[in-house]
Amino acid sequence: MKIEYTLIKTEKNTKARLGKIKTNYGEYDTPMFMPVGTQATVKTLSPEELKECDAGIILANTYHLWLRPGEDVIDEAGGLHKFMNWNGPILTDSGGFQVFSLAKPKDITEEGVKFKNQYNGDSLLLTPEKSIEIQNKLDSDIAMSFDECVGFPHTREYVEKSVERTLRWAKRGKEVFNNPRQSLFGIVQGAEFEDLRRHCAEELVKMDFDGYSIGGTSVGESKDVQYQMVEYSCKYLPENKVRYLMGVGDPIDIVENVIRGVDIFDCVSPTRLARHGHALTKYGKINLKNAKYKKDFTPISDECNCYACQHYTKSYIKHLINAEETFGARLLSIHNISYLINLTKELREAIKNDNILEYREEFIKNYYGRKED
RNA sequence: GCGGAAUUGGUGAAGUGAUUAACACGCCGGAUUGUGGCUCCGGUAUGCGUGGGUUUGAUUCCCACAUUCCGCC
Numbered sequence: 016m017k018i019e020y021t022l023i024k025t026e027k028n029t030k031a032r033l034g035k036i037k038t039n040y041g042e043y044d045t046p047m048f049m050p051v052g053t054q055a056t057v058k059t060l061s062p063e064e065l066k067e068c069d070a071g072i073i074l075a076n077t078y079h080l081w082l083r084p085g086e087d088v089i090d091e092a093g094g095l096h097k098f099m100n101w102n103g104p105i106l107t108d109s110g111g112f113q114v115f116s117l118a119k120p121k122d123i124t125e126e127g128v129k130f131k132n133q134y135n136g137d138s139l140l141l142t143p144e145k146s147i148e149i150q151n152k153l154d155s156d157i158a159m160s161f162d163e164c165v166g167f168p169h170t171r172e173y174v175e176k177s178v179e180r181t182l183r184w185a186k187r188g189k190e191v192f193n194n195p196r197q198s199l200f201g202i203v204q205g206a207e208f209e210d211l212r213r214h215c216a217e218e219l220v221k222m223d224f225d226g227y228s229i230g231g232t233s234v235g236e237s238k239d240v241q242y243q244m245v246e247y248s249c250k251y252l253p254e255n256k257v258r259y260l261m262g263v264g265d266p267i268d269i270v271e272n273v274i275r276g277v278d279i280f281d282c283v284s285p286t287r288l289a290r291h292g293h294a295l296t297k298y299g300k301i302n303l304k305n306a307k308y309k310k311d312f313t314p315i316s317d318e319c320n321c322y323a324c325q326h327y328t329k330s331y332i333k334h335l336i337n338a339e340e341t342f343g344a345r346l347l348s349i350h351n352i353s354y355l356i357n358l359t360k361e362l363r364e365a366i367k368n369d370n371i372l373e374y375r376e377e378f379i380k381n382y383y384g385r386k387e388d
Numbered sequence: 389g390c391g392g393a394a395u396u397g398g399u400g401a402a403g404u405g406a407u408u409a410a411c412a413c414g415c416c417g418g419a420u421u422g423u424g425g426c427u428c429c430g431g432u433a434u435g436c437g438u439g440g441g442u443u444u445g446a447u448u449c450c451c452a453c454a455u456u457c458c459g460c461c
């Protein structure tokens with residue numbers, strides 16, 4: 016089935032939306048956060064642990080799975096869900112972000128993008144059609160259009176050309192798309208230019224996608240610019256379709272962008288921060304490598320009911336991180352993902368109560384105020 | 389007791405008669421945003437066993453002492 020989005024209500028004082036999405040694997044409330052599992056696994060976590068974090072949709076990556084193990088392997092295994100033993104919804108990214116992070120400008124042509132296989136050096140060409148074909152085979156629940164994510168700095172002229180190409184790529188992908196169980200999202204680009212964002216959004220809406228993503232953020236821009244780009248994009252997207260802001264996961268950015276009308280987020284940060292010894296808390300990000308936690312026998316957060324906080328102390332987790340034991344990264348991943356998912360839960364509550372601006376004020380006061388240990 | 393060698397930070401160590409004592413690990417901080425998972429970026433000896441001496445100048449040369457190691461009695 017196609018994904019179905021229902022807008023339940025818009026918060027009284029802002030553009031924040033409370034909604035529901037129906038998927039092949041159940042219904043989920045929005046705003047929501049999707050953990051990232053690039054290589055068909057959320058690093059260090061089992062599917063059972065993810066469920067315990069209350070994860071809904073998770074993200075996997077077309078580019079990586081194409082190179083290894085290859086979409087045919089996953090197809091023969093019975094699709095991504097069966098392959099990785101995840102019986103929840105999966106969204107696959109198109110490889111568009113790898114255009115940004117791996118390709119040089121000269122590698123991008125109308126036809127597609129040239130890559131070097133990172134494992135064996137082979138020259139590869141990823142096209143909009145190829146990306147969709149791979150995603151059809153992976154059998155994820157939501158596929159993304161192949162786009163170009165433009166970083167900073169850039170010229171307006173370049174962004175203009177890039178947006179037109181991204182629109183042509185979106186159309187080409189949609190034409191070959193043929194998995195009835197899967198939904199397809201278009202991606203709004205256009206950098207910080209309102210007219211380009213508008214143009215891109217309006218053209219995508221004409222093509223009638225199952226949902227819309229906002230791309231081109233979290234690539235080194237300032238927070239103000241990011242929020243502006245989100246406003247310029249949401250403004251021209253339909254009320255009755257879900258909006259997914261790609262790659263954003265800083266807690267304050269989630270709060271700010273929910274207020275601007277975003278429904279779904281994804282980010283590698285909770286798991287990457289975990290691997291590097293950091294924990295997200297109500298009172299800001301803490302670094303468990305810091306000496307002051309050596310004999311801190313309290314949990315990361317008293318208010319958190321994740322598995323890590325229920326059973327382990329900062330001192331112990333610090334020891335695991337210092338000793339490079341993977342259990343430390345696992346406990347912190349559980350905590351950080353739980354933290355972000357719980358944050359979206361609180362935001363949904365604030366939308367229900369029409370007090371999200373008060374929530375934001377309180378959030379900022381705690382997160383950037385004096386840190387409590 | 390005699391002879392020889394060594395002594396540089398938390399650790400392993402490089403080094404030179406004279407600008408800030410190399411490098412690595414550790415330690416202390418910081419970064420991380422649609423993930424090329426053990427990464428990146430900073431900081432970290434006002435000091436070269438102790439005491440004298442030579443010299444314009446000594447961690448570097450000389451002497452004594454201490455400690456450690458090796459060999460011999």
